[in-house]
């Protein structure tokens with residue numbers, strides 16, 4: 185029952201709307217912009233915060249804090265959409281949105297690797313990563329609405345936003361056409377929805393000409409960091425090519441706002457099943473009640489929690505790392521206490537491309553020829569017959 189006591193202290197963005205609205209009006213004033221501009225994703229992209237002084241002004245940071253942001257920015261770029269900026273609580277130094285968006289000096293700690301998953305070693309064709317027999321990912325851009333501080337593909341973010349050329353995309357699609365065992369194509373980046381509707385429509389119609397492609401999935405964080413991107417035009421483009429799935433990436437209940445809810449609902453109304461891939465991050469969501477609140481809130485907007493990823497040992501992200509025990513404890517805390525629908529699979533990625541590997545708390549205590557001994561979510565043990 186602890187959750188009942190604590191849940192109101194873990195605020196969703198909707199529950200902290202007043203403060204977020206206040207931040208939004210501050211940002212609009214600074215940029216001399218209107219509500220109408222705010223709701224345009226092009227405006228959001230063109231006005232991303234990329235200067236430490238501007239961030240400092242909105243959050244009321246000290247000179248020292250501002251200099252640190254500028255210093256880290258020399259190594260790792262940052263760009264924060266005005267929308268995502270408005271979610272940062274200026275009164276909370278440990279705000280989970282701030283932690284995900286604002287550069288930290290810990291990024292300069294020299295541990296970890298640039299490409300721990302060895303994606304570059306699993307590239308049969310430019311833009312493609314293929315680790316599994318029947319499915320692959322195509323990275324169509326390196327652009328994002330916001331550059332997450334824990335990004336697993338930091339090495340590709342670089343200084344400039346570039347979409348893949350038509351020629352490279354064509355080659356990637358040809359690879360899919362040649363390899364008849366590929367039945368599931370995952371379009372990601374960067375952020376797949378950074379492409380224009382026309383480009384997305386073209387990729388989809390090319391893939392749909394390939395008989396063996398059964399499902400198409402998009403990986404995008406735009407519902408979270410740039411919900412204005414989910415427009416009627418985009419949704420209409422997607423729904424012409426069903427079955428299309430979208431996996432998005434909420435990490436914190438504070439990311440659940442009126443705008444992100446609307447974005448998810450537009451996608452869901454177009455018949456697109458929505459999944460969430462959370463990354464377990466120290467100081468953001470390594471707390472069982474935060475994860476429960478997040479997952480339950482996601483279900484209310486028709487987003488099914490799909491995966492919780494254990495953080496990868498990417499260089500420049502060590503302050504986000506957690507122990508595997510923390511992930512197991514979170515999984516343990518969910519089962520029985522919330523809907524099975526709110527329980528994702530916890531995944532540790534094998535190094536060097538060994539792949540997604542699930543971890544569960546142990547419920548099977550013994551299994552023999554005649555009997556098995558299990559424990560339930562409350563720790564009560566029971567025996568079941570196993571002699572068929």
Ligand SMILES: *Cc1c(COP(=O)(O)O)cnc(C)c1O
Nearest residue numbers: 313314315316319320321370540
């Ligand atoms: C994550 C990933 C996939 C998709 O994995 P699912 O478990 O099917 O969601 C496919 N290919 C690569 C290279 C991946 O990293």
